[in-house]
Amino acid sequence: MVRFDLIGVPIGMGGGHHGTREAPVALRDAGLVSMLLSDGHQVRDLGDVDVDHVDRTEQAEGAIDQGILEATTRACHQARRLTMDSIQSGGFPITIGGDHSLAAGSLAGIAAARRLQDRDAPGLLWFDAHADLNTAETTPTGNLHGMSGAALLGWKVPGLSEVVGTDGIYHRHQAAFLAPRDMDAGEQRHMDSGQMLHVTHDHIKSDGVVHSVGKATERATAGTSSFALSFDVDVIDPSDAPGVDTAVHGGPKLDVVLDAVRQISSHDGLIGVDVVEFNPINDRDDMTLGSTIEVIRMIAHSITERASGRS
Numbered sequence: 001m002v003r004f005d006l007i008g009v010p011i012g013m014g015g016g017h018h019g020t021r022e023a024p025v026a027l028r029d030a031g032l033v034s035m036l037l038s039d040g041h042q043v044r045d046l047g048d049v050d051v052d053h054v055d056r057t058e059q060a061e062g063a064i065d066q067g068i069l070e071a072t073t074r075a076c077h078q079a080r081r082l083t084m085d086s087i088q089s090g091g092f093p094i095t096i097g098g099d100h101s102l103a104a105g106s107l108a109g110i111a112a113a114r115r116l117q118d119r120d121a122p123g124l125l126w127f128d129a130h131a132d133l134n135t136a137e138t139t140p141t142g143n144l145h146g147m148s149g150a151a152l153l154g155w156k157v158p159g160l161s162e163v164v165g166t167d168g169i170y171h172r173h174q175a176a177f178l179a180p181r182d183m184d185a186g187e188q189r190h191m192d193s194g195q196m197l198h199v200t201h202d203h204i205k206s207d208g209v210v211h212s213v214g215k216a217t218e219r220a221t222a223g224t225s226s227f228a229l230s231f232d233v234d235v236i237d238p239s240d241a242p243g244v245d246t247a248v249h250g251g252p253k254l255d256v257v258l259d260a261v262r263q264i265s266s267h268d269g270l271i272g273v274d275v276v277e278f279n280p281i282n283d284r285d286d287m288t289l290g291s292t293i294e295v296i297r298m299i300a301h302s303i304t305e306r307a308s309g310r311s
């Protein structure tokens, strides 16, 4: 039976706001763990990593705040150790954000653990309204939550690249971006390098979920047996998930996202996920809380189902 290891990373500084740091406690208070247990899953709640909350100081536009960088980096290192331990002890890590900068730690830990086991490095599936491919040179905001994808794929990002290290890196030819619809110019240049697969929401609408997600998982497992999923709640259209830091209209509705998540999680190669960017303070009528819980339950359900089907 799959053992899910829940890891909370309550950081919000990387998004320029603090609301996302409230997400792990909001999800636990809503009964996430007991819901997963009553769904029949084995769950180990590892609690939250320690985070020093730092306010942004006066900065030139687009500059990275040094205090935030240091606090975020410390939280990422802890997340990295926890996902690494989870994989090494046979668990399936589900890291709950927090802002998306945490992926530099959580996903690096997954890759590092596989390399330590002498297994193939995993591929990457990034399901997000954004691509998070900025660096210090390209970012318009200085917000670290837009740089974790770049750091994981080998672009140099202050602090986050040190967290990723050489053993936590993902290969660009094994990376797929699903449904990003708001990219800055520098991110677009990185995407246009053609090294990663970019499946747009228009592709999903014209070719259907099954085909589009199939292309993404195929790329994330090109020449490797495993992959990690980074799920950003803001990929869901704001009509179903308004509680995020950076809402972008024109995304897939929750039912489409759940279909995609089911297909991704039913893939044998998936070994770890993070679910990030839920901001309870911006939520309306607990819509995003409910959507986030549905996504996590769908992930757990599909993984458990595929694992029991195989044994």
Ligand SMILES: [Mn+2]
Pocket (backbone or CB within 6 Å): 100, 128, 129, 130, 132, 145, 232, 277
């Ligand atoms: Mn993101």
